[in-house]
Amino acid sequence: MRKLIQKIGLGEYLLVVMFGLVLLISRFTGWSLGLGAGKNFWSFFSEMIAFLPLMFILIGLVDVWVPNNKIEKHIGPGSGIMGTFWIVLLAMLQAGPLYGAFPVAYLLSKKGCSIKNVFIYLGAFSTLKIPMLAFEIGFLGFKFSLLRTLFTLPVFIGIGYIMEWYFKDREFTIDLPAYGKL
Amino acid sequence: MYILIVITVVALLASFWADRGKTLKGLKKSLNMLLGILPMLLNVLILVSIVLYLVPKETLVQWLGANSGLAGYAVAAIIGSIALIPGFVAFPLAALLLKSGVGYAVTAVFITTLMMVGILTLPVEIKYFGRKVALMRNALSLAGALLVGLLIRVFM
Incomplete structure (x- = not known):
């Protein structure tokens, strides 16, 4: 029995099951913590479930179709400023929360992206996504958004350089947390 | 969002047509x-x-607005690093901050840490990158966000 529980990984879902029970109980007793947290959870969950499966399908397809190291020429070590340009552009065209960028970073790294560009990708993804910029301009104004963008760009490019400088001669791998054997 | 759905479906169909296996x-x-x-x-x-329920938006605005000077930056950086707020909530919230008198620089620190630093999602990041890389990226991003705030203060 314990083996079975381990096998389907219930241990990892313990909190989920407990939270589910709390939500259920709150529904009948009107406990405000359960109802309030439940409302928050559904808004996060709907964002995740609308977006993550599509993202993973695309990652899976790119993974089987694009040979490893095929795009190294464009975004790998030695790709220069154009490599950075492409990676920023790729990140800007995307949408979704930061945790969605981690599996893409894994994929990029596997296909030959340099360490520097992996972190520039994460930086651009978190701060320069076009759908988000439109939102920012709408609420905070053009001047503020433009300045924030202009100042953030060199900051995350700098982070890319620092990470590459530090991890160049050290072990650097991006793991893929997976359910089964790949 | 719709674009993503269309791209995925088209890619999937093309892929199936080319090679099923x-x-x-x-x-x-x-x-x-x-x-x-x-x-x-x-x-x-x-x-x-649960955390977001226990600390509602109004409380966040209060905390961010109550402190001025260096403490204001620190509070903005701490809240921004911890909170996980989707963009469609974060920007209206930031606009509210500006309206209630919180400066542009502090707002920039809040927004930038919110985007780049994720303490609550750190376990997820560690699963992909390992502890060292994840901690370094977040620490550097925090420092970078403070720098962005400083520059906004000078130029805005």
């Missing part, structure tokens, strides 16, 4: 990746939901 292999990988990260993501989202 390869496509299935890719999809199996997709499913594996999804199931691999799902429990941890759900746990993070549950914790964030």
